[in-house]
Amino acid sequence: MFLFALATALAAQVAPGPLESFGDWAVACDNVRRCEMTSLLPSDGETEPNGAELSLVREPGAAGAVSxxxxxxxGAKGAPSLTIDGARVEGGSFxxxxxxxSGVAAQRLATALVNGHAAQIVAGAGEKTGDISLVGASAALRFIDAQQGRAGGVTALVARGPKSANMVPAAAPLPVVPAIAPTGQAAAISPxxxxxxxxxxxxGENYAEAFPQPEPEIDVLGGGATLVLLACGSGAYNLTSAAYVVRDGKATEARFDYNTDLINADWDPSSGTLSTHGKGRGIGDCGEGASYxxxxxxxxxxxxxxxxxxRGSANWxxxxxxxxxxx
Incomplete structure (x- = not known):
């Protein structure tokens, strides 16, 4: 009962922010109201995938920097420029x-996105172009205004009004997560x-002689604990794992304070991070990831x-x- 209560309490502390899509844009805000929107391939399929993408980030709080x-x-080279509805807005270098x-240039671009229909990246002397649909960009910016408490105020990008900047909620502090370093030696795990x-x-039921199970990943966690990642089935581009913690020869199922679907799990001993990256399809333009x-x-x-x-975005x-x- 104690372990169940502890797991429930840990899970209650994790409340991811919202994610929405508007037209050809996806937008999300995190748990401290930092928001990002990113372009998608048009739903009508008229634009061929070529790697062109635009992302806008707005920080929380009254200052709320835009980048x-x-x-x-x-394959684009040269000195690129960004045009919106045929008018050059900004140029730069790769x-x-x-x-x-950032700064004034980013604010100017954000304002141009509000009423624009299509953006185009022109590289070099125009030998290589990339199109970005702006359908839904204004709605995504309006969503950010609402989530950050800017609607009706002078700091809003779309829903502007007379409210002063000091009416915008201050940026919340990030939650603090304690961690221990992966020191020591991994325990010897018997067959x-x-x-x-x-x-x-x-x-083990997911494997056979003709389709053998990959060797388990065994790594030191620290504090006398060893991590065992068991391969637990795979598809074309996703490998599922089961995680166990071994202490003094006894193994228990690892506890997590969030989603425990360990897909394409990887333990990095240098940073002490366990990461997952579950792909929705093989090219990796959708899915869910986590770091622990x-x-x-x-x-x-x-x-x-x-x-x-x-829809073509590698920017989760x-x-x-x-x-x-x-x-």
Whole structure:
């Protein structure tokens, strides 16, 4: 009963923010009201996928800085510019494969998105272009205004009004998640224990001689605990795992304070992070991801991302964040 109550209490602390789609845009806000919207391929299918994408982030609070990242078409070179409805709005240079705008330039771009119909990235002398539909962009910006308490105020991007900036709710602090470093040595896990865990979890039933089970991943967690990730079935692009924690030769099912569907799970010992990345389809343009740290008794969520629309975006949106404090 104590463990059940503890798990329930941990789960109650995690409340991811909302995610919506409007026209050819997806938009989400996280648990501290940081919001991001990203472009999708048009639902009418008239635009061919070419890697062009635009993302707008607005920070919470009265200051609420706006930043915009534009990913140009695949293979684009030269000095790119961004046009909206045929009029050049901003230009720049590629930085790590993208165009980034902040401050006045980002505000100007955001304002242009409100009433625009189509954006185009023109690279170099115009030899390579990428189209971005603006259908739904205004509605997504209005959603951000509402979620951040800007509607009817001077800081809104769409729903502007006379309310002063000090009426906007202050940015909430990130929740703090304690974590311990993965120090020490992983325990030796016997084949007999793996066989028992396969039987208890049912994972062993998903494999046969013609389709053998991958070797379990065994890593040190810290605090005398060892992580065992059992392969528990796979499809074309997703591998499901079952997680166990072993202490003093005894294995218990790992506890999580969020979604326990471990799809394409990966443990990074250098950062002490267990991450998942469940794809909705093979090209990875939709799905759900999460990152966890080990606090000595449970895996605690530090980030959650989602993309519900399978329409060409590799930019999954963040709906939960936490600050990690190592012990």
């Amino acid at each position: 915009i990242t534009v990913w140009p078409p695949d 930085r790590q494969g993208a165009l980034e705008f 007999a224990l793996i066989a028992r865990l396969n039987k208890e979890s049912g994972c 740290v080990w606090d000595g008794s449970s895996f605690r969520l530090t980030e959650a991302t989602r993309m519900d629309e399978c 949106l963040t709906v939960w964040r936490a600050e990690v404090r190592r012990r």
